[in-house]
Amino acid sequence: MARLSHVWVLGVKELRGLLHDRAMLVLMAFAFTLAIFSAATGTPETLQRAPLAMVDEDHSMLSARLHAAFGQPYFLPPPLLEPAQVDAAMDAGTYTFVLDVPPHFQRDLLGARHPQLQLSIDATRMLQAFAGGAHVQAIAQGEIAEFEQRRRPGESAAAPARLVLRNRFNAALTPSWFGAIAELINNVTMLGIVLTSAALLREREHGTIEHLLAMPLTPFEIMAAKVWSMGLVVLIGACASLLLVVHAMIGVPLPPVTWVFVLGAALQMFAVTSMGILLGTVARSMPQMGLLLIMVLLPLEMLSGGSTPRESMPQLVRLIMLGAPTTHFVTLSQATLFRGAGLRVVWPQLLAIAGIGAVFFTLALARLRRAIGAMA
Numbered sequence: 001m002a003r004l005s006h007v008w009v010l011g012v013k014e015l016r017g018l019l020h021d022r023a024m025l026v027l028m029a030f031a032f033t034l035a036i037f038s039a040a041t042g043t044p045e046t047l048q049r050a051p052l053a054m055v056d057e058d059h060s061m062l063s064a065r066l067h068a069a070f071g072q073p074y075f076l077p078p079p080l081l082e083p084a085q086v087d088a089a090m091d092a093g094t095y096t097f098v099l100d101v102p103p104h105f106q107r108d109l110l111g112a113r114h115p116q117l118q119l120s121i122d123a124t125r126m127l128q129a130f131a132g133g134a135h136v137q138a139i140a141q142g143e144i145a146e147f148e149q150r151r152r153p154g155e156s157a158a159a160p161a162r163l164v165l166r167n168r169f170n171a172a173l174t175p176s177w178f179g180a181i182a183e184l185i186n187n188v189t190m191l192g193i194v195l196t197s198a199a200l201l202r203e204r205e206h207g208t209i210e211h212l213l214a215m216p217l218t219p220f221e222i223m224a225a226k227v228w229s230m231g232l233v234v235l236i237g238a239c240a241s242l243l244l245v246v247h248a249m250i251g252v253p254l255p256p257v258t259w260v261f262v263l264g265a266a267l268q269m270f271a272v273t274s275m276g277i278l279l280g281t282v283a284r285s286m287p288q289m290g291l292l293l294i295m296v297l298l299p300l301e302m303l304s305g306g307s308t309p310r311e312s313m314p315q316l317v318r319l320i321m322l323g324a325p326t327t328h329f330v331t332l333s334q335a336t337l338f339r340g341a342g343l344r345v346v347w348p349q350l351l352a353i354a355g356i357g358a359v360f361f362t363l364a365l366a367r368l369r370r371a372i373g374a375m376a
């Protein structure tokens with residue numbers, strides 16, 4: 001009971017210290033509000049008003065149909081250019097797409113000579129180029145198919161099979177849902193590490209760690225107090241952000257098993273706060289801590305499956321990242337918040353996060369004991 005009392009009092013001290021740290025409070029407020037909202041809504045969900053031009057060298061009914069098919073909201077009304085104007089317009093960045101209809105395109109199409117359209121894309125505008133090329137192809141193919149069916153109705157035949165797509169869990173394919181959850185996961189991990197490591201370094205820089213050594217406290221009590229206090233603050237912020245920003249403002253529906261996500265977030269806090277203590281024992285100052293955070297946070301965010309599916313990564317990277325708690329937390333979060341998976345499905349991820357957290361806690365405690373022993 002005496003140890004629990006020490007851990008409780010030290011944790012309350014950490015909370016009071018955090019209340020006086022304006023920079024950390026501003027960082028937390030930004031990470032759980034504007035950062036999540038901007039990450040979810042900053043990238044357009046669909047192609048909007050992309051600049052496109054056309055070169056009509058056919059001057060046929062089909063080329064006129066193609067010209068009329070492109071317009072808002074995906075594209076701006078396409079002007080007609082001469083072939084000699086294309087290179088200058090693309091070099092100046094006036095248009096992202098230029099569709100060239102070659103001479104005798106309609107005649108060759110009806111004669112089954114398989115003519116081709118040329119689409120020039122300014123790939124320096126990567127997001128528009130990636131999404132817009134598929135849109136141009138789909139619109140052009142649709143217009144050509146409808147034109148052929150009307151001009152040669154006797155030759156058109158129904159397809160032997162028809163593919164019907166049904167999207168589950170995100171029927172409208174809204175990217176902001178995925179972006180909001182991914183940013184929330186990244187910020188939970190980042191704040192858990194930053195707050196605990198900064199709390200330990202603040203003790204060292206202010207000289208209060210020597211005051212703690214003069215008290216009848218053990219390294220376990222000092223570390224446990226920082227873990228529970230900073231983890232609780234981030235967990236409360238994550239839950240508030242999930243309800244007020246992700247659900248209320250962005251519109252991501254929350255399943256009834258959201259409590260499983262909260263349980264996983266609590267275990268994630270145990271793991272990442274232990275990582276923060278471990279990094280705090282390695283770094284000697286806040287600048288060193290900043291450099292270590294770059295080396296740790298970037299792999300955790302980019303290789304854990306939140307930004308890129310793990311199936312697309314090399315096998316060696318996938319095996320290495322199984323030792324990171326964020327990998328299992330991303331899997332758990334997507335399963336619970338998107339697919340409504342319950343405890344029966346995600347219990348392996350919960351056990352993995354708890355086990356990895358226990359390993360980091362043990363390593364951090366050993367490092368902290370060694371550091372305190374060197375100071376005594």
